[in-house]
Amino acid sequence: MNTTAVLASLVSRQGALYTIMMLQLTGYLYPTPALLKSGDSFDYIIVGGGTAGSVIATRLAQKKYNVLLIEAGQDAPFESVYPSLIPYLKYSHSDWNYTSVNDTYSYQCHKGKNVDLTQGKMLGGTGALNYMVWSRGNPKTFEKWHWITKDPTWKWENVLPYFIKSEAIHDSAIMNSTLKDSYGANGYIGITRENKSYTADYLKGFEQLGKTIIADIDGNRNGYARGLITVYNGRRQDSGSQYLKHVTYSSYLAVAKDTLVTKILFDEDHNAVGVQLITDDGRNITVNARQEIIVTAGAIKSPQLLLLSGIGPCRDLKKLNIPCIADLPVGKNLQDHIAAFIPHTTNKILTRGTVDPHEYPSGLFVGYASLNVSHIKHHIKYPDYEAIGFIMNNMKFLIQFCALTFDFPNSLCNKLYEEANGRQVLITLLSNLYGYSRGQVRLNSTDPQDPPLVITDSFSNDSDLDNFVDYIVDYLKVEETEAFKKLSASRVDLTSPHCDAFEAGSRGYWRCYSLCMMTSMGHYGGTCAMGSVVDSRLRVRHVKKLRVADASVMPTLVAGNIFSAVVMIGEKVSDFIIEDAGSYNDVEHEQIREDQLENLSASFA
Numbered sequence: 215m216n217t218t219a220v221l222a223s224l225v226s227r228q229g230a231l232y233t234i235m236m237l238q239l240t241g242y243l244y245p246t247p248a249l250l251k252s253g254d255s256f257d258y259i260i261v262g263g264g265t266a267g268s269v270i271a272t273r274l275a276q277k278k279y280n281v282l283l284i285e286a287g288q289d290a291p292f293e294s295v296y297p298s299l300i301p302y303l304k305y306s307h308s309d310w311n312y313t314s315v316n317d318t319y320s321y322q323c324h325k326g327k328n329v330d331l332t333q334g335k336m337l338g339g340t341g342a343l344n345y346m347v348w349s350r351g352n353p354k355t356f357e358k359w360h361w362i363t364k365d366p367t368w369k370w371e372n373v374l375p376y377f378i379k380s381e382a383i384h385d386s387a388i389m390n391s392t393l394k395d396s397y398g399a400n401g402y403i404g405i406t407r408e409n410k411s412y413t414a415d416y417l418k419g420f421e422q423l424g425k426t427i428i429a430d431i432d433g434n435r436n437g438y439a440r441g442l443i444t445v446y447n448g449r450r451q452d453s454g455s456q457y458l459k460h461v462t463y464s465s466y467l468a469v470a471k472d473t474l475v476t477k478i479l480f481d482e483d484h485n486a487v488g489v490q491l492i493t494d495d496g497r498n499i500t501v502n503a504r505q506e507i508i509v510t511a512g513a514i515k516s517p518q519l520l521l522l523s524g525i526g527p528c529r530d531l532k533k534l535n536i537p538c539i540a541d542l543p544v545g546k547n548l549q550d551h552i553a554a555f556i557p558h559t560t561n562k563i564l565t566r567g568t569v570d571p572h573e574y575p576s577g578l579f580v581g582y583a584s585l586n587v588s589h590i591k592h593h594i595k596y597p598d599y600e601a602i603g604f605i606m607n608n609m610k611f612l613i614q615f616c617a618l619t620f621d622f623p624n625s626l627c628n629k630l631y632e633e634a635n636g637r638q639v640l641i642t643l644l645s646n647l648y649g650y651s652r653g654q655v656r657l658n659s660t661d662p663q664d665p666p667l668v669i670t671d672s673f674s675n676d677s678d679l680d681n682f683v684d685y686i687v688d689y690l691k692v693e694e695t696e697a698f699k700k701l702s703a704s705r706v707d708l709t710s711p712h713c714d715a716f717e718a719g720s721r722g723y724w725r726c727y728s729l730c731m732m733t734s735m736g737h738y739g740g741t742c743a744m745g746s747v748v749d750s751r752l753r754v755r756h757v758k759k760l761r762v763a764d765a766s767v768m769p770t771l772v773a774g775n776i777f778s779a780v781v782m783i784g785e786k787v788s789d790f791i792i793e794d795a796g797s798y799n800d801v802e803h804e805q806i807r808e809d810q811l812e813n814l815s816a817s818f819a
């Protein structure tokens with residue numbers, strides 16, 4: 215077995231899975247597709263049926279607003295449902311397959327000297343192809359958001375109820391403890407804990423290092439734990455499948471699939487009144503929103519749509535002859551959690567046997583650590599870095615992870631495979647939680663089907679690289695523990711010849727290592743940030759009746775994994791929308807619905 219062979223077999227299986235997708239085996243999980251015609255009107259139009267969009271569509275339909283959810287992709291396929299099939303989703307029809315611009319500095323050890331910007335193109339969006347780690351981030355993140363927006367509703371104690379509302383934690387260590395009041399039991403996203411027996415051998419190392427082994431891996435406390443995952447009953451718990459199923463048959467929700475929104479339309483008073491779109495059968499039509507349009511197309515596609523619609527830096531728009539409606543820094547402030555890929559081989563012989571598709575594909579631990587004691591403020595100890603350990607007990611998965619998910623060259627992944635020699639491998643993704651580098655999303659052209667330009671500028675702020683070195687050195691102290699020695703944990707250096715000029719272990723070496731072995735956590739955010747592009751109720755500034763509500767509104771990234779915070783944003787903005795719709799009184803609302811029912815019965819007559 216080598217990397218080329220594993221990737222070739224994966225591609226051929228992807229072909230087979232695409233054929234299975236045609237059978238629409240997952241269709242029963244989702245609403246049937248709506249057939250739109252030009253001039254159709256809805257109370258709310260939601261652009262993007264991903265992580266946040268699915269939450270908002272569900273909550274508004276439950277409140278009996280007439281909602282149109284528009285998604286560029288299809289229902290999430292079979293391989294999204296079963297956790298161990300994650301590798302089959304990348305480069306598939308359910309991925310936008312975008313890449314970043316080569317900035318000649320970062321990602322230089324990757325195949326294309328850039329990074330794959332994996333994003334879900336299906337109901338459930340990126341949550342339907344992500345790595346399913348559930349952590350809510352550190353309270354300090356939300357204090358920062360409060361500080362930026364001056365809106366106390368973003369304080370930790372005020373966002374916590376929305377996390378709780380979204381979760382159904384199925385974990386006795388949390389739910390039988392004093393922590394249980396700060397966790398949800400009745401939300402739509404089911405959460406369990408990774409349970410491979412061998413994960414314990416690795417956690418022991420951190421315990422021996424003096425780290426606390428904790429139950430709730432929240433970014434709230436420093437320490438290490440087995441990962442909490444969005445898997446329940448052997449199935450992925452993304453918001454597309456788990457929220458929309460509650461409104462599958464609702465007459466208040468229409469879902470247009472395989473439908474690309476190309477522009478937001480405004481009237482002369484700068485009210486967002488409708489959208490232009492290309493339907494699944496190739497028609498260019500316009501549909502109208504009586505109340506609001508909510509853009510939830512993700513941190514790369516939301517800014518693209520706003521820019522195409524004339525909302526963004528006027529100077530840039532002018533160059534493309536796009537009339538500028540609102541001069542706002544759309545697309546700026548792009549952030550991501552960058553991780554260093556650190557492999558350790560061990561002496562643990564792989565347990566053979568077939569992989570259960572319902573199972574999480576590897577062992578998993580998550581840890582948070584801080585180097586700086588000054589970070590212990592207001593009784594909150596907040597972390598500098600996150601370490602996610604994937605314990606690979608399957609060689610095929612190891613190769614897929616290295617060469618496909620993280621896009622390292624085949625030669626490098628072959629070396630890792632050879633060094634592993636049939637034994638378990640620990641891959642740590644060590645990430646900086648508070649990066650200062652910022653990138654941007656810009657239009658490449660005025661064609662909405664053209665991918666935008668994504669310039670990550672990762673590590674453009676040199677202090678990020680410097681901090682990274684400290685984090686790696688701190689993390690690797692675990693190699694000295696009895697537990698890691700017992701595992702014969704041995705780090706595999708895949709940087710040669712790239713970093714050969716540096717003395718191993720020197721700061722220069724670790725800087726080179728970080729730049730070479732860096733990878734994206736897929737946590738893109740910040741491109742329509744609160745405080746600059748949207749206000750604290752996520753309304754786009756300088757125009758009316760338009761909101762953005764997805765990872766792009768985070769002014770700074772959540773210090774943790776960001777999926778749960780995007781779900782929280784979806785829950786929270788739903789309340790904002792419902793509160794703000796108060797003036798759109800029930801009488802008018804009911805009246806509109808009666809008109810629609812009349813139209814509907816007329817069309818059946």
Ligand SMILES: Cc1cc2nc3c(=O)[nH]c(=O)nc-3n(C[C@H](O)[C@H](O)[C@H](O)COP(=O)(O)OP(=O)(O)OC[C@H]3O[C@@H](n4cnc5c(N)ncnc54)[C@H](O)[C@@H]3O)c2cc1C
Pocket residue numbers: 261262263264265266267284285286287331332333334335336337338339340341343344345346347348349473474475476510511512513515516519735736737738764765766775776777778780
């Ligand atoms: C490989 C990977 C692994 C990850 N792993 C984790 C993890 O383990 N834990 C974690 O917490 N986070 C993880 N994340 C991050 C997390 O999943 C995302 O940040 C989050 O799901 C983003 O949600 P969103 O609503 O902003 O966008 P999305 O969920 O991407 O939703 C956007 C939706 O809009 C649709 N769309 C876009 N443009 C248009 C248009 N013009 N018209 C119509 N529809 C459109 C898209 O098709 C998509 O469905 C991961 C990300 C990646 C890439």
